[in-house]
Each structure stands twice: as structure tokens, then as C-alpha cells.
Amino acid sequence: MDYLTTNISGRSQNPADSARTIGPGMLFNAPLSEKTTPIESILSEDRPQEKSAVVTFPDPEVQTPAAAVSSPPDGGYGWVCVGAVFVFNMCTWGANSAFAVYLAHYLADNKYPGATKVDYALIGGFSVGLGLFCAPAITYLNNFLDTRQILALGILFSTGATVSASFTNQIWQLYLSQGILQGIGLGFIFVPNIAIVPQWFAKKRTLANGIAAGGSGLGGIMFSLSMQAIIKRWSVSWALRAQAMMCFVLGCSAIMLVRTRNHHIKPDFKFFDSTLLKIWGFIWLLFWVSFTMLGYVIILYSLSDFSRSIGLNSSQGSVVASMTSVGICIGRPLVGYLSDIYGRINVSILAHVLVFVFVFAIWIPCKNYATAIAFGILAGGTIGTIWVSCGTLTADVVGLKRLPSGLTIIWIAVGVTGIFSQAIGLQLKNENSATPYLGTQIFTGFMYVGASISLALLRGWKIQQNAAAKGEHIGFFKSLFGYSKV
Numbered sequence: 001m002d003y004l005t006t007n008i009s010g011r012s013q014n015p016a017d018s019a020r021t022i023g024p025g026m027l028f029n030a031p032l033s034e035k036t037t038p039i040e041s042i043l044s045e046d047r048p049q050e051k052s053a054v055v056t057f058p059d060p061e062v063q064t065p066a067a068a069v070s071s072p073p074d075g076g077y078g079w080v081c082v083g084a085v086f087v088f089n090m091c092t093w094g095a096n097s098a099f100a101v102y103l104a105h106y107l108a109d110n111k112y113p114g115a116t117k118v119d120y121a122l123i124g125g126f127s128v129g130l131g132l133f134c135a136p137a138i139t140y141l142n143n144f145l146d147t148r149q150i151l152a153l154g155i156l157f158s159t160g161a162t163v164s165a166s167f168t169n170q171i172w173q174l175y176l177s178q179g180i181l182q183g184i185g186l187g188f189i190f191v192p193n194i195a196i197v198p199q200w201f202a203k204k205r206t207l208a209n210g211i212a213a214g215g216s217g218l219g220g221i222m223f224s225l226s227m228q229a230i231i232k233r234w235s236v237s238w239a240l241r242a243q244a245m246m247c248f249v250l251g252c253s254a255i256m257l258v259r260t261r262n263h264h265i266k267p268d269f270k271f272f273d274s275t276l277l278k279i280w281g282f283i284w285l286l287f288w289v290s291f292t293m294l295g296y297v298i299i300l301y302s303l304s305d306f307s308r309s310i311g312l313n314s315s316q317g318s319v320v321a322s323m324t325s326v327g328i329c330i331g332r333p334l335v336g337y338l339s340d341i342y343g344r345i346n347v348s349i350l351a352h353v354l355v356f357v358f359v360f361a362i363w364i365p366c367k368n369y370a371t372a373i374a375f376g377i378l379a380g381g382t383i384g385t386i387w388v389s390c391g392t393l394t395a396d397v398v399g400l401k402r403l404p405s406g407l408t409i410i411w412i413a414v415g416v417t418g419i420f421s422q423a424i425g426l427q428l429k430n431e432n433s434a435t436p437y438l439g440t441q442i443f444t445g446f447m448y449v450g451a452s453i454s455l456a457l458l459r460g461w462k463i464q465q466n467a468a469a470k471g472e473h474i475g476f477f478k479s480l481f482g483y484s485k486v
Helices: 024-029 078-096 099-109 117-133 135-143 147-165 171-193 196-200 205-233 236-257 274-278 280-309 314-342 344-363 369-382 385-398 403-427 438-469 476-481
Strands: 005-007 020-022 054-057
Touching: 078 147, 078 171, 078 196, 078 205, 078 236, 099 117, 099 205, 099 236, 099 280, 099 314, 117 135, 117 171, 117 280, 117 403, 135 147, 135 171, 135 403, 147 171, 147 236, 171 403, 196 205, 196 385, 205 236, 205 314, 205 385, 274 280, 274 403, 280 314, 280 369, 280 385, 280 403, 280 438, 314 344, 314 369, 314 385, 344 369, 344 385, 344 438, 385 403, 385 438, 403 438
Parallel strands: none
Antiparallel strands: 005 054, 020 054
């Protein structure tokens, strides 16, 4: 009954946004390509004459709503899964944010002779984006492997990458370990787990995603400060080994707790669902994540080295970098909470506009330690809205059943932009200037302007879709500027 809903009362049991309703009088006027159900087999003689059978058919261009597939419990064991995903984010994005500390030491200590700043930027980019670029293959593996088996492979790849990086002495070895293998490990962990929380929640979906995404903040604080302390006392190599052991234990603990609802939802795990590219809302999602990643990675990885450029030492730089994680711990759950009250897209637009303001009002004029810390906290709370809202917004646009396929394409865009964003940021850095990061800062600010515009277009599309479901029509400009909780 997911694709065919029959209601004897004269109304559709499932008023899908995109459903086409065919009553008895319209049955033979329907296009031949559409299936029909004999009304005589549905109606019985003892039913009142004023009642009629109504058969609804979903529009093939738009996914059946999540409620028609399976209603999420909105809690229960879902909160345990939120905790597990929180831990996954600690040992992936949280641990990965420690690369800002490693990058500052690589640039300052010349550990790998002949390596350039672009080499290190690409290594950081690979560690973020390569696994996400491989999302179609990782998603397709769900047809053959259980989600927890894929997560276990990710933990093994990530641990092996970090341990092997600790023994490198040439730049190509660092490319293979801390760059390529680390990125693949992150992808094998992140791509499956991002779809878990939306399966368990409906009304509280964005709040639950915000809490889970906060794990990257706590992990960033923990790994940035602890790895800097280990580097200071021992070496970068021992910091990498300690990070590997911590991530392995955390990841294995989370795997034992996490559960999916795939047996209820029966999601599509397609390698690449090109039909999604016909949905305008999905196109705006792709622009949004691309612009966001071009700014997000630059801020996340540049603050430690930026701190050195204004005269701070390495310890102060690691503290500034970890302040973004403090902001993440506070900001992401708050963004999730506010999103469920005022609308997911509305709050995301506000957060992106605030990033633009913080870049131009605080980061560019920043000349001292206190201002750098303030920017780290404020930016940390707002730059990563993508990790709070991406899964939820994708589910809103394509539905839960096609969520894995939709996220697969989203992660390709995230992966490509994530790989090259830090390289772009460092290329814009002018070593001979009194303000070497000015070009990088301006570029970052305007990337968030592009992200905000993309979200505004997505908002307009969503408002028009909601109005069409009610039989109403809203013009383009009214959909952009009129208030609606979306």
C-alpha cells in the first residue's frame, strides 16, 4: 500500500504532496500508462451511496512521503543511536579537526623536505573529501553488507591510516596514509551513519541531528588539545598513534550500540540515482553544500596557522583551533533545537548570514588572542550547519526511502569541494603581506553568501511545493520573501 492508497470515505488516506487523485468519474479518462483498480471490487452494496472510492497515485517524479513508508518512533532506542552517532562524529570529524594542529607543525617544522603548503592542503582535503567522493560505492555496498560491517571497515581503515602516518618520512607516504586512506576510512564511517538518526525521528529530527553532530565539537576539543600536548612532550608521530588508539576504542563502542531501521524503511541503495537531478529542490541542495564546504574547511583548518601569522605561539594556535569545537558543542544542538521551532531552512539561512558577518566583523580585523578565541567560538557554532541539517533537508526533499541515494550525490559534491577548498585557501594566502590571510578571509565570507542564496532558493521551492499540495499558488517573489516555517 506504499504506492497505492484506497479510501472509501472519499478522501485520500495519505495526502501526498505530489499525489494525483483519480475518482470513479475520472477512471477511464486517466492516461493509459497509469494503473487502475476496479472500483467494483472495492465498493459493496451496503455502503452509503454518497461515499465513493478514491484511488491515489504518487507522482513518479517525487518520492512518497516519509510517513507513508514508515513512521519513525521519534525517540526510544533512537536516542541510543543518537549517542552512537555522536561518538562516530567524535572519532571522525572531531579527530580530523586535529589536522589543523598537525598542519601548523608541518608548515613550521619542514618535517618533509620538498613538500609545499599545497601538498599539505591537499592531504587535508583528501582526508575530508575523498571518502565522501566515494559515497556511491560505499552506499552501494549496503546491498551486500550490513551497515555495522561497513562501519567496522571504516574504523579499520581509519586506524590503519593514522598508525601508518606516524611512521612516514616522505611526503608521498603521508599522501597515501593521512590523506587517501584516512579519507576513505572517514567515508566508510560517515556515509552510512548520517542516514541513521533521520530514520528514528520525525518531529525532533533536526534536534536529534544537532545533538549527534555536536560529537565532532567535543572530539575536536579533545583531540586538538590532547594531540598538541603529546606533540609538545613527545612528537607528532606519537600523537598520531595515540589518536589511532582512541578512535579505535570509541568507534568499536559505537558500533556495538548503533541500530538502523532499514528493515522497516527498505531504503534504496542505488549507485547513482540520476532522476534526483530533475528535482529543483535537490539542485539547490547541491549548490548549498558546495558553497558551504568551500568556506567550512578553510575556517576549520586555517585558524591554527592564522594564529601564528598574527604573532601567537603554537600552543595558543591549538587553543584557537579548538575553540571552533567549543562552538560546535554549543551551536549545533542549539541550531537543531531552533530549527524544529522556526524551520530548518530559516535557521540555516540565519546561521550562514552570521558566518559572513563574523568573518568581516571579527576575523578580518583580528589582531590578538582574545579576538581569535571569540571568532573561533562564534564561527564554530555556525559554520557547520550543513552537518545538522543536510540529512534532514535531503529527507524533506527526496523522502526517507530515497535518502541514501540522495545523500550519495550530496557527498560527491561535498567530497570534491572538500578536497580542494583548503588548497584554494592556502593559495590565496599572501606570505609577503602584513595581512597574509586577507584574500582567504574574503573568499570564505562570500562562499557563505553563496550558501545563503542557495538556501533561500531552496526555501522558495519548498514553500511553493507546500502551497501546491493545498491547491494554492504562490508566486516566486512571495515564496522567497514571505514568512513560512520551512
